[in-house]
Amino acid sequence: MESLLESIRVFSSETSPLDFYLVLQNWSLFWKGLQNTLLLLVLSLIAGGLLAVPLAIIRATRVPILNPIAYGFIYFVRGTPLLVQLYVIYYGLSQFEAVRDSAAWVILREPWWCALIAFSIGTAAYTAEIFRGAIEDTPRGEVEATIAAGMSRVLAYRRIILPSAFRRALPAYGNEVIFNLHTTVIASTVTVIDVLGAARTFNNKYYLAYEGFITAALIFIAIVFVITRVFNLMERRMLRHLVRA
Amino acid sequence: MFKTLGKMTAISLLAAVSAGAANAQDVIRFATEAAYPPFNERAADGSIVGWEIDLGQAMCAHMKRECEFVAQDWDGMIPGLLSNRFDGIFASMTITEERKQRIDFTDKYYQSPARFVSKDGVALDRSAADLGGLKVGAIAGVTECYLNKFHPDADIAIYRSSEDMFLDLQSGRLDAILSESVQADFGLIRENPDAGFAFRGEPALDAGCFGAGIGIGVRKEDGDLRASLNDAIAAVRADGTYDALVEKYFGYDIYGE
Numbered sequence: 001m002e003s004l005l006e007s008i009r010v011f012s013s014e015t016s017p018l019d020f021y022l023v024l025q026n027w028s029l030f031w032k033g034l035q036n037t038l039l040l041l042v043l044s045l046i047a048g049g050l051l052a053v054p055l056a057i058i059r060a061t062r063v064p065i066l067n068p069i070a071y072g073f074i075y076f077v078r079g080t081p082l083l084v085q086l087y088v089i090y091y092g093l094s095q096f097e098a099v100r101d102s103a104a105w106v107i108l109r110e111p112w113w114c115a116l117i118a119f120s121i122g123t124a125a126y127t128a129e130i131f132r133g134a135i136e137d138t139p140r141g142e143v144e145a146t147i148a149a150g151m152s153r154v155l156a157y158r159r160i161i162l163p164s165a166f167r168r169a170l171p172a173y174g175n176e177v178i179f180n181l182h183t184t185v186i187a188s189t190v191t192v193i194d195v196l197g198a199a200r201t202f203n204n205k206y207y208l209a210y211e212g213f214i215t216a217a218l219i220f221i222a223i224v225f226v227i228t229r230v231f232n233l234m235e236r237r238m239l240r241h242l243v244r245a
Numbered sequence: 246m247f248k249t250l251g252k253m254t255a256i257s258l259l260a261a262v263s264a265g266a267a268n269a270q271d272v273i274r275f276a277t278e279a280a281y282p283p284f285n286e287r288a289a290d291g292s293i294v295g296w297e298i299d300l301g302q303a304m305c306a307h308m309k310r311e312c313e314f315v316a317q318d319w320d321g322m323i324p325g326l327l328s329n330r331f332d333g334i335f336a337s338m339t340i341t342e343e344r345k346q347r348i349d350f351t352d353k354y355y356q357s358p359a360r361f362v363s364k365d366g367v368a369l370d371r372s373a374a375d376l377g378g379l380k381v382g383a384i385a386g387v388t389e390c391y392l393n394k395f396h397p398d399a400d401i402a403i404y405r406s407s408e409d410m411f412l413d414l415q416s417g418r419l420d421a422i423l424s425e426s427v428q429a430d431f432g433l434i435r436e437n438p439d440a441g442f443a444f445r446g447e448p449a450l451d452a453g454c455f456g457a458g459i460g461i462g463v464r465k466e467d468g469d470l471r472a473s474l475n476d477a478i479a480a481v482r483a484d485g486t487y488d489a490l491v492e493k494y495f496g497y498d499i500y501g502e
Contacts, residue, residue: 091409094416109418111402191402191413201403204386205393 004205023215033198034219040184044116056131077125083186113185116230122181123229128153130176134169167238174231195219213228273310275301275335276317276325283494284337296494301335303486304477323347326462334462349465351474353458357502358448359388363421365441374398379420384411388423390454407432425447427499450502458501461484
């Protein structure tokens with residue numbers, strides 16, 4: 001271990017134009033950033049996903065009254081930049097004394113929670129539209145089969161239509177997950193130390209832009225590699241029936 | 246016919262440009278943003294006023310030269326100077342190594358120090374490495390550098406703009422901030438007279454973090470102008486004119502160490 005560190009130090013000072021030894025010395029900063037980025041990504045995907053499923057069903061089945069509300073929500077979220085939404089939640093709400101005096105302030109005063117809320121709402125809207133499309137694309141034969149088998153609508157959705165739709169939505173959803181990973185860097189604009197925030201802090205400390213930002217880029221590439229592998233595996237398992245022999 | 250008209254326009258434009266080029270022997274032209282009160286701003290009648298304008302005129306009185314201030318957008322400051330549209334950038338421009346590669350600077354004429362600001366009743370402990378456990382806001386790379394150096398255990402939040410940091414101090418997300426003092430004074434303390442914001446303790450000074458201060462930018466070939474501006478800065482500081490202007494606009498030191 002010692003000799004590995006030493007060889008990195010020698011490589012950084014003598015061969016490489018970039019000082020990666022300094023990055024290693026600040027590993028705890030980037031580790032903290034990685035934790036925040038991953039936590040924000042995973043938790044917002046869970047919260048957003050839980051919100052997206054009912055929204056997608058409401059939209060696909062055109063539930064009266066709820067459908068226009070769901071559509072309005074999705075339209076609003078997709079119609080405004082995430083940065084603006086985060087600023088409204090973070091700086092906008094804190095302007096009101098009623099908000100600052102309310103119980104919600106315990107959560108809203110924390111930049112980390114504001115970022116999580118904004119990301120969850122954002123990914124919920126986009127994911128809902130992906131799921132809606134997949135539900136509407138259910139082959140007629142599958143729907144007719146549920147009717148022929150005498151399933152109730154709820155049972156048909158639970159057993160046939162939703163699982164089939166989720167499988168079809170998988171490639172598009174994988175894209176949304178990667179997209180969501182990259183949008184988490186917006187958290188650094190409200191003082192959260194995510195991977196980009198760590199790189200910025202590093203840059204402010206040593207005035208070494210390349211070292212910090214290249215490290216951040218490598219971290220993102222590594223995360224995306226894992227995400228694409230996971231989705232590839234899932235697609236191979238769940239979409240086996242669609243693979244051409 | 247249009248060709249001739251085009252040529253004539255081109256010629257008259259050329260004439261206008263060369264007439265606009267400043268001649269070192271007559272009026273000295275300083276560029277200002279006219280948008281950074283109280284250093285420089287537009288008065289209701291459209292004229293450019295402010296502490297820098299008063300200081301500049303006092304310096305020119307010493308140099309026995311006539312001076313005028315012209316408004317210029319920030320992005321065009323250095324290009325405008327290099328293309329002779331004016332002779333000096335008198336616009337709160339920080340002296341940096343990057344800028345020094347293209348232009349020269351006079352000695353600093355001010356360097357308002359960073360100071361802590363908090364609401365009344367907040368116990369800020371300047372002697373503690375964690376500042377007494379408070380959540381403290383800092384500006385990326387500048388006051389952040391000072392906190393890392395002198396209060397390494399402090400719980401800090403880093404901001405890119407002072408306005409965002411002021412908002413979080415007002416909402417109570419931050420207990421205190423370390424901010425450039427004039428911005429904190431005019432952007433926060435005077436804007437909210439009833440909120441109980443005030444400077445806490447002595448200014449935070451550190452040449453390593455806060456740089457070389459603010460100087461007048463001049464062309465590299467104008468060494469004479471630079472020398473006489475330096476003499477004028479020293480003169481107004483020595484004869485009390487400088488202090489009187491500082492007292493009139495600010496009421497506290499903005500020269501720094």
